[in-house]
Amino acid sequence: MDYFSLNGLSRLDVKWSRLYNIDPNFLISRANPHYELIMVADGPVFIQVGQEKYTLNGGDCLLLLPWEEHFAWKPGGGSFFWVQFTSDPPLELIDAGDNLTSLLKICHTSSNFLRTSTNEQAGKLIIPRLYTPFRRYECMHTFEIMTNEFTKPKGYYHYRLNRCLAKLIEISAEDLLEKVMSDINLPASIVTFQRLVEILNESYMLECTAASIERMLDRKYEYLCNIFKKYSGITINLYLQQLRIQRAKYLLRETEKSVQDIAFELSFENPLYFSKTFKKLEGLSPSQYRANYQTVLYATNSSSTKTTAPNLI
Numbered sequence: 001m002d003y004f005s006l007n008g009l010s011r012l013d014v015k016w017s018r019l020y021n022i023d024p025n026f027l028i029s030r031a032n033p034h035y036e037l038i039m040v041a042d043g044p045v046f047i048q049v050g051q052e053k054y055t056l057n058g059g060d061c062l063l064l065l066p067w068e069e070h071f072a073w074k075p076g077g078g079s080f081f082w083v084q085f086t087s088d089p090p091l092e093l094i095d096a097g098d099n100l101t102s103l104l105k106i107c108h109t110s111s112n113f114l115r116t117s118t119n120e121q122a123g124k125l126i127i128p129r130l131y132t133p134f135r136r137y138e139c140m141h142t143f144e145i146m147t148n149e150f151t152k153p154k155g156y157y158h159y160r161l162n163r164c165l166a167k168l169i170e171i172s173a174e175d176l177l178e179k180v181m182s183d184i185n186l187p188a189s190i191v192t193f194q195r196l197v198e199i200l201n202e203s204y205m206l207e208c209t210a211a212s213i214e215r216m217l218d219r220k221y222e223y224l225c226n227i228f229k230k231y232s233g234i235t236i237n238l239y240l241q242q243l244r245i246q247r248a249k250y251l252l253r254e255t256e257k258s259v260q261d262i263a264f265e266l267s268f269e270n271p272l273y274f275s276k277t278f279k280k281l282e283g284l285s286p287s288q289y290r291a292n293y294q295t296v297l298y299a300t301n302s303s304s305t306k307t308t309a310p311n312l313i
Helices: 136-151 157-180 187-205 212-219 220-234 236-254 259-265 272-280 286-308
Strands: 003-007 011-020 035-042 043-048 052-056 060-065 079-088 092-094 124-127
Touching: 003 157, 011 157, 035 092, 035 136, 043 286, 079 092, 079 136, 079 157, 124 157, 124 187, 136 157, 187 212, 187 236, 212 236, 220 236, 236 259, 236 272, 259 272, 259 286, 272 286
Parallel strands: none
Antiparallel strands: 003 092, 003 124, 011 079, 035 060, 035 079, 043 052
16 A cells, blocks of 8 residues: 655645535546545445546545546446545655564654754654544544535635644544554654753853753753754754854844853853854854844845835836
8 A cells, every 4th residue: 555654744734625426527547636536425436546446435634636537437426525635845755675563663852843943744644545534523523624614715714724634634644654653752852852852942142051941850960961863863962052053143134242242141251152053053254144134134135226216216
């Protein structure tokens, strides 16, 4: 069976949703540029995708990829709910040989929890192409809501459509997770990690020592270092430096404070060490960063003034 992974931060956008009653035209081959998710309301439904023939009964769901040709391989009646949608980034096909158990050992804690992170991964949901959800009545009801929202749009209906689609995908991913994994609870060390991140986020401007961190969490510093590295991929000291430089960049952009004042405000030993750390992480000195920002800001403002200036001739 094929499986697909969906980035936890994917932007899902519903393009079409309806309840489709099968008619003779369904025998005609068709394809469209969007993903399609169907759920059989009244089966059986005989559908062929490429060379694969499916006989879908009530409650069965099937995910189709963009431009996949599909048609009825056998005449019949029935009906199915149908939603077309896009995903940015797109879904990724998982090789059939991959070990699902290892893939589903997901951890919702990642470097994305860090305040300084620019990582666009937030864990992945694993979705089967063909499945019958345990919570099929909840899925059916969600599809009914989607169809009603689409045929009788009002207010922020598109937002609600996208929320319904996200709910359907969440149910399919959770069903698979519970089916494959004997225990889906996350380890207790994640709570410690989250608490540690919170403390670092709130105290990075102070002199954050190993002793003070131990005292606040009542854990050995060595253990905390291991936990932090495991879930974030970086060390505590590097994260503290990133937090301070992140704040420094804001102060350099938005205030006229001197480099020396910023260094002391952020608990650096001296301005020289601050500049060295800044350049190591950003590739240029604090003064160069401020100068570059002001140059770009001036160019942007000048361009805007030229564009909006009234014609006085």
